[in-house]
Amino acid sequence: MFSEKAKKNADACRFCWMCRHLCPVQLVTGKETNTPRAKGLQVSMLERGMTMDAECARTMYECLLCGACTNDCATGFDPLVFIREARTQANVLDLVPAEVRKVIDRVLETGNIYGAKEPRVDLSGVPETGDTLVWLGECARHSVPETAEALFAVLRKAGVPFAVLKNEPGSGSSLGDLLGFVEDVRAQAQRAGEAIRRSGAKRVIVLDSYDAALMRHEYKDWGVELPEIVTATACVDQLIREGRLSLKQTHEVITYHDGSRLARDLDEHEPARAILKAMGYEIHEMWQNRRLAKCCGSAVAGQYMPDIRLRVAENRWNDVKRTDAKHLTAACPQSTEALAATAPEEYRYTDLFVLVKEHL
Template sequence: MNFSQKAKEHIDSCRFCWMCHHVCPVGNATGLERNTARARALGLSLVARGAVEYSEDIINNVYECTLCGGCMTDCVTGWDPVMFAKEARLGAALDGKLPEYVLKMINNLTEKGSIYGAEKNPNIPVFEDKDTLFFLGEDTRAKGCAKAAVELLQKAGVKFALLENEPNSGASMNFLVGAANETKSMMEECTKILSSYKTVICYDPYDADVILREYKEWGIDVKAEVKTFTSYVAELIENGALKIKNNGKSYTPQDSPYLARDLEETQPIRKILSACGTVNEMLLNREHTVLAGQLIMGEYMNDVIEKIASNRWSNAKNMNTKTLVTASTAEYEYLSRTKPEGMELLKIEEVVLQCL
């Protein structure tokens, strides 16, 4: 396993530090020291120095990270555990040491077009439009539902395309193996489709993050204007395409880490909720948000991801939340599974539809 010099520097620095110990959603869910950035860096530092083999246990530990970036947000010295975790995943792929559960997902993606092995979702309609594409993403097509989002765009008079054979953004491959040639090829194929439209609306925050941020790092240029679903809906309300009646209800936004941290987008969801009612903030919000669900890791660490979502509900209850609102398919799925009695969970489009 060969690490870049940059990764080695970050690994060596992180292995001495507890600064982000308290913010890792996986570490807080398992209570295990191994699920902290410091412990991961300790293991990888031994590999980098040739003291131990890149073993199955160390590789599994690398895949116990959600890549949510909470550790980076709390690090005042600027070290990046997400970067070296992704580089370690690529190393496992190049060394032919990927875990079986990862190989299974990659094979599903190659053979069936989705890491989940899902067949086509019959509940997703097909629309054609030359200018605007509504991009649902792999998680939504395999595990979620965008019926309310489609209805909302139609009520706003938006003409858009929904593709039967939507390209994969490369987000799942980016998560599983990082900067591999296969990941880049998938991104480039997706770009060809996206660039045939003037505007692309990304429904899922993780796809939006990858397309708007990661593609640039790969030197991949999408000719279309790409917008997050939340920012687009906020624009529709602002320009009067969606006429909202404020119902005075209290809503608590669950910020997606991919929107709030990676894309620095925190205001659109609050503009939407302020138009519909009032905003009651979550404990740890905006860029300091805590991940509340991860579908890819749910394929091999389901109990841990459910505990992460349950912990987030505890945060919500401590802030007297009545209605929690998310824009993420993955977070909605896991928050739904763990929702306490007496509390309400809504997607952002469901809130707006209630206020038309």
């Protein structure tokens, strides 16, 4: 049962197959079923009576929901609409691959994809209430805590008092990617909104761009009212422009990876570049940058298809190798998780906030 919007988006495909050049998963698997075009065809056939089977369901999960296809679709339609709904159908029909099911169960039980009970970030001495709340997201809290701690150091240096929730609930971002946008996801978003409200925050600095995108685009439609939402990159850029951070200078060449949700869903490209320039870095761009950026693999995909996520991240490093930069940075914890673990020999990855901390 697909919405008419999903059906229209699926049926709109002209089979030009240009999306095969864009899909980061198809680029490493070479499988036609990994193109948005093939997924659209399958959704069209499901709507015409074909029964969804386990293989079709698996195909729908072999996608990062990065939006590269939507951004450059020749017909201007949005494959993510029907891919999300196909995932919902897979759940309704109990056809979700076992490895995906495990991740869903972990999120439902613990609020995060890692199934972690306690954050790895050092939150000692950090209050839970205040005007400014830093929302970390599951990846920074449980997988790459150094990104969160670096952001804390930068904010402290700039004299920005902030609070962090010790038991930060899931935002609904991962669950929304796994289940599609169903009531269970909205319920998680409502719990997150309630936790933010209890913190008394007037402004929320969001570190994980997946969470920021969901909060900015879906929360209001779901009846979840939030205070001002600011991405961590926009916040740090603003602090630099206000002269509240003095940064050591370098002349090193670096390249910047635009996280897919930051670049496409939030349409934010320049603050991270401005931060790098403020430290004196010379940015040598990869060919696919800004809205055209190639995804390096989401944290949630890393949990249920680690092999594909690894190859997707390695493929992004291939783009780095086509520049003369030996140093890569990105501004989303999920990018850091994927790229830090796959840096080739002679290349270096540093999270943007860790980089700023090093330049304080």
